[in-house]
Amino acid sequence: MFKLCRVVVPIAKSRTLVRSIHTVPVLPQFSKWTKEGVDGLYSPAGFKTSWEDYQKYLTMKLTMLTVGTENETRSPFNIMVSSAKKPYQSCVYHYASQAHNNHLFFEQLIDKSLNKSLPSRLLNERIEKIFGSFEDFKNEILFEAEQLQGQGWVFLVEDFDKSLKILTCNNEGTPYFYARNQSLDLNGPIDTGDYETLTLIKEKLANKDKDYNIPILAINVWDYAYLEDYGINGKADYLEKLWECINWDIINSRLFNPSRV
Amino acid sequence: MLRVSVLGKRCLMPSLCIQKRLKSYIPIPTIPHIDSIKDNGIKGLYSEKGLNTVWYKKLEKNVISLEECIEESNNSDNLKSSFIDKHTNTNSSLSLDLTEINNPINKLYTLLNKTAKNVEDYAVFCFASQIYNDYFAISSVGPKRFVENSSSSSSFNINKPDENSIFESPSMDLSFQNEPIGQLETWITESFGSIVEFRTHLLNTNLAIKGNGYTWLVIQKRHQKRDSFPIYENLYIVNTYNSGTPNAKITEGQLFSVKHQIDDLKEKEKTKQDKIDQQEERERLLITNLPTLEEAKEQVHLENSFEYIPLLAINGSPSAYLPDYGVFGKKMYLNNLWDCIDWEIVSNRIPEDARKTTDTQ
Numbered sequence: 001m002f003k004l005c006r007v008v009v010p011i012a013k014s015r016t017l018v019r020s021i022h023t024v025p026v027l028p029q030f031s032k033w034t035k036e037g038v039d040g041l042y043s044p045a046g047f048k049t050s051w052e053d054y055q056k057y058l059t060m061k062l063t064m065l066t067v068g069t070e071n072e073t074r075s076p077f078n079i080m081v082s083s084a085k086k087p088y089q090s091c092v093y094h095y096a097s098q099a100h101n102n103h104l105f106f107e108q109l110i111d112k113s114l115n116k117s118l119p120s121r122l123l124n125e126r127i128e129k130i131f132g133s134f135e136d137f138k139n140e141i142l143f144e145a146e147q148l149q150g151q152g153w154v155f156l157v158e159d160f161d162k163s164l165k166i167l168t169c170n171n172e173g174t175p176y177f178y179a180r181n182q183s184l185d186l187n188g189p190i191d192t193g194d195y196e197t198l199t200l201i202k203e204k205l206a207n208k209d210k211d212y213n214i215p216i217l218a219i220n221v222w223d224y225a226y227l228e229d230y231g232i233n234g235k236a237d238y239l240e241k242l243w244e245c246i247n248w249d250i251i252n253s254r255l256f257n258p259s260r261v
Numbered sequence: 262m263l264r265v266s267v268l269g270k271r272c273l274m275p276s277l278c279i280q281k282r283l284k285s286y287i288p289i290p291t292i293p294h295i296d297s298i299k300d301n302g303i304k305g306l307y308s309e310k311g312l313n314t315v316w317y318k319k320l321e322k323n324v325i326s327l328e329e330c331i332e333e334s335n336n337s338d339n340l341k342s343s344f345i346d347k348h349t350n351t352n353s354s355l356s357l358d359l360t361e362i363n364n365p366i367n368k369l370y371t372l373l374n375k376t377a378k379n380v381e382d383y384a385v386f387c388f389a390s391q392i393y394n395d396y397f398a399i400s401s402v403g404p405k406r407f408v409e410n411s412s413s414s415s416s417f418n419i420n421k422p423d424e425n426s427i428f429e430s431p432s433m434d435l436s437f438q439n440e441p442i443g444q445l446e447t448w449i450t451e452s453f454g455s456i457v458e459f460r461t462h463l464l465n466t467n468l469a470i471k472g473n474g475y476t477w478l479v480i481q482k483r484h485q486k487r488d489s490f491p492i493y494e495n496l497y498i499v500n501t502y503n504s505g506t507p508n509a510k511i512t513e514g515q516l517f518s519v520k521h522q523i524d525d526l527k528e529k530e531k532t533k534q535d536k537i538d539q540q541e542e543r544e545r546l547l548i549t550n551l552p553t554l555e556e557a558k559e560q561v562h563l564e565n566s567f568e569y570i571p572l573l574a575i576n577g578s579p580s581a582y583l584p585d586y587g588v589f590g591k592k593m594y595l596n597n598l599w600d601c602i603d604w605e606i607v608s609n610r611i612p613e614d615a616r617k618t619t620d621t622q
Contacts, residue, residue, distance in 0.1 A: 060427055
């Protein structure tokens with residue numbers, strides 16, 4: 001998913017060293033969006049904060065943190081996967097996971113005026129099976145995003161049995177590894193459900209269970225994504241507009257399609 | 262409709278439509294020294310827009326949300342009673358300052374105490390805690406009082422640094438403007454070694470917050486025995502995240518008690534015979550199994566009766582620096598913030614009896 005900018009540094013005539021620098025991935029609409037913003041969602045300033053500056057910040061930090069380490073030549077996705085299991089690498093994990101999530105989010109955006117995409121029949125079927133109707137699904141996922149108290153992400157994920165579910169992640173939580181979903185917020189009152197979820201995660205870790213979740217749709221609920229254009233109280237407004245700018249062609253292509261196998 | 266939410270506790274919270282209410286029973290905390298200059302922002306720290314984002318607009322939303330959540334709560338009357346003004350209680354031998362008790366922020370603290378372990382009032386706790394934390398962060402700062410010698414006009418530098426600021430080496434200066442004064446200074450030096458160490462520790466702890474959170478300077482207050490005079494120990498720096506509250510006393514021990522709750526329930530379900538088996542089983546487990554690290558920690562917390570009294574809060578959430586300093590500006594924000602901390606206000610938060618104990622030392 002991520003391209004690494006490979007800089008070949010010749011050391012001696014016989015040997016070459018391949019060194020990687022993380023750079024901001026190129027979005028197809030990038031030059032248009034920097035000038036005009038994302039129609040129906042971001043002003044140019046809002047786009048600059050949420051993508052140009054923030055992604056640059058994440059990738060630069062990632063490069064600086066991984067130089068000379070085992071993660072040096074890996075892509076943000078691979079760094080995220082490997083560091084998610086190592087508590088002592090949580091700082092690297094933060095930048096890798098955020099870089100991946102933010103790219104996943106921006107990949108699926110399209111100008112509202114150009115957006116003619118619709119969820120495929122397959123996606124619709126799967127959603128209706130779980131959520132009742134597409135409208136219910138929309139309300140459900142946007143409700144989850146609005147309810148999130150701090151920063152975070154809300155994903156529609158595809159499980160190993162190809163069923164869909166909504167996953168809420170606090171801060172830099174990732175859908176790819178259950179112990180790093182960060183769905184629990186234990187800063188306030190805690191109930192038995194939280195405790196049971198926590199115990200379950202510990203059991204799964206002890207059993208070395210694998211996680212086969214794949215994110216299909218990502219909703220960005222970080223301040224970077226809406227503060228510039230919508231203000232501190234503008235989350236609901238932002239989410240409503242975001243829904244109009246989702247390119248369902250991309251979402252459809254992320255879904256497992258048995259006929260394509 | 263199938264709910265896939267992992268957090269069963271997330272009760273319905275009101276939608277974020279902002280509508281001005283004429284009268285609210287929730288006392289809105291005011292900060293006179295900030296309110297008087299709000300139209301110009303805080304000189305040296307926030308523009309008007311930045312201040313509005315981090316305090317006034319957020320407060321407005323939080324107060325409305327809090328009110329709606331209290332209305333919807335089953336426990337509504339009890340929660341509302343936190344806001345009733347207290348009057349002189351003749352029975353009380355300790356004549357506490359009533360204006361202190363009736364201060365909106367202390368009423369909010371009463372509310373936090375009531376809801377901190379009650380999952381049904383999860384949303385009430387979150388909104389009340391956010392107001393409490395934001396109040397502490399904003400009331401700890403004031404307009405920058407000094408002007409640096411070098412460039413007088415641009416010394417209040419609030420701007421958005423670009424990506425090159427990441428490569429800037431930290432300043433090697435060992436002396437800073439606006440250092441804490443008086444008793445607080447002595448106490449800080451005793452606890453952290455020196456002001457430089459304290460400053461570095463404080464600002465870097467905040468820099469490590471990636472999502473929403475606050476860094477606090479707190480006093481540890483320990484009750485050795487019931488009814489004995491409290492002992493004020495060192496100062497500490499702690500972080501809280503999202504709606505966390507600095508005084509761990511009011512939230513701690515929950516995982517432990519939930520575990521017991523579940524164990525008790527399981528036990529009740531079993532028949533007497535099973536009970537005996539289980540007892541044997543448990544005795545066997547007790548011999549072989551040591552508690553986990555978390556369990557041990559919780560146990561220590563439960564046995565130690567200390568609490569944290571907050572003196573200073575620094576908001577490390579993106580919303581605290583994004584409008585004025587941009588994505589790359591957190592370091593600049595923190596440096597400016599240090600210059601704007603009002604140490605007099607911070608010192609005044611040291612409890613009266615703590616001031617005496619350290620004087621005699």
